[in-house]
Amino acid sequence: MNKLLHALRGMDIPPTTVMEVCGTHTNAVARFGLRQLLPPGMRLISGPGCPVCVTDGTDLAAALFLAHMPGVAVYSFGDMLRVPAAGDSLLRARELGADVRIATSPMDALEAALSETDKEIVWLGVGFETTAPMTAALLLRAREAGVGNLSVLCAHKTMPAALRSLLRDNQRVDALLCPGHVAAITGAEDFRFVPEELRMPAVVAGFEPEEIALALLQIARMRQRGQVELANCYPAAVSAEGNPAAKALLTAVFEPVTARWRGLGEIAGSGLGLRREFAGFDARRRFDLPEFPPGEDAAGCRCADLLRGEAEPRQCPLFGRGCTPDRPAGPCMVSAEGACAAVYRYGGN
Numbered sequence: 144m145n146k147l148l149h150a151l152r153g154m155d156i157p158p159t160t161v162m163e164v165c166g167t168h169t170n171a172v173a174r175f176g177l178r179q180l181l182p183p184g185m186r187l188i189s190g191p192g193c194p195v196c197v198t199d200g201t202d203l204a205a206a207l208f209l210a211h212m213p214g215v216a217v218y219s220f221g222d223m224l225r226v227p228a229a230g231d232s233l234l235r236a237r238e239l240g241a242d243v244r245i246a247t248s249p250m251d252a253l254e255a256a257l258s259e260t261d262k263e264i265v266w267l268g269v270g271f272e273t274t275a276p277m278t279a280a281l282l283l284r285a286r287e288a289g290v291g292n293l294s295v296l297c298a299h300k301t302m303p304a305a306l307r308s309l310l311r312d313n314q315r316v317d318a319l320l321c322p323g324h325v326a327a328i329t330g331a332e333d334f335r336f337v338p339e340e341l342r343m344p345a346v347v348a349g350f351e352p353e354e355i356a357l358a359l360l361q362i363a364r365m366r367q368r369g370q371v372e373l374a375n376c377y378p379a380a381v382s383a384e385g386n387p388a389a390k391a392l393l394t395a396v397f398e399p400v401t402a403r404w405r406g407l408g409e410i411a412g413s414g415l416g417l418r419r420e421f422a423g424f425d426a427r428r429r430f431d432l433p434e435f436p437p438g439e440d441a442a443g444c445r446c447a448d449l450l451r452g453e454a455e456p457r458q459c460p461l462f463g464r465g466c467t468p469d470r471p472a473g474p475c476m477v478s479a480e481g482a483c484a485a486v487y488r489y490g491g492n
């Protein structure tokens with residue numbers, strides 16, 4: 144590690160802003176103080192990599208609507224409960240009597256559907272290519288078991304279209320630290336469009352400090368040499384083609400749809416919708432949900448700017464004052480993968 148950092152620190156490179164788009168990287172970078180160890184000229188910023196943070200207010204409003212419906216139980220991963228949504232949250236709804244339950248796996252929702260046949264069970268599906276296969280497996284099992292009281296409020300998203308939308312013609316970001324977990328599913332080749340279309344170096348990185356340092360060193364070398372390439376610095380977990388079983392699950396259940404991202408807006412092809420064969424499991428159809436307005440963020444909240452890489456946590460006037468992990472005013476302070484929560488917990492910027 145020391146050798147890597149020494150080599151990195153000693154690099155003489157043109158000004159380089161690297162964006163990381165993975166919540167686990169966001170956390171690891173802050174936790175290991177990697178920003179303080181970068182060479183002069185290199186800057187590392189967070190992008191739209193935290194699945195909780197990029198979930199839009201419209202999807203949260205739909206989840207809240209369902210949670211308040213009698214006879215409905217909403218299952219979600221725990222972090223989603225604390226995300227503020229226009230003065231409300233799933234946690235607050237639960238405190239007021241709504242049936243909102245924390246799941247450790249989507250299969251918890253299936254178990255509930257099988258044992259509580261008088262209830263409508265809804266799984267709130269959020270996250271990227273990493274968690275979407277679990278939702279796909281849930282629906283395949285539910286269909287096989289003939290379950291009729293389970294549905295999915297699908298807010299899953301995929302990275303490539305969002306990155307194209309965010310980074311095309313941008314003047315801020317010079318290189319991309321690609322998300323190791325997503326790449327493990329989709330394959331490193333899924334990020335080849337970054338050098339080929341967006342004309343910037345892209346390096347797939349693992350999550351240990353030395354793995355991140357190695358990836359940054361690779362980026363620094365490319366910048367020094369003027370190369371624009373894709374490199375895989377996480378070959379232990381990421382192959383060129385990805386995980387065929389997980390990709391088969393995604394293809395069997397989902398199709399690309401337009402999705403709305405917090406901070407990025409609507410992006411065609413950046414979401415995962417249920418295929419027609421699974422339409423009966425679509426909570427939006429089953430409950431005939433309208434399109435909900437996204438609701439207002441807390442006054443001063445800069446989560447949207449953060450997710451576009453246009454601000455850093457300490458530039459938000461609420462950071463550490465009106466917004467802390469105990470009382471989050473925005474989603475980036477909720478999850479351990481959020482940029483504000485990471486900086487609040489470990490320091491740095």
Ligand code: SF4
Nearest residue numbers: 445446459466473483
């Ligand atoms: Fe949003 Fe809170 Fe971060 Fe401000 S400090 S950007 S309100 S999460």
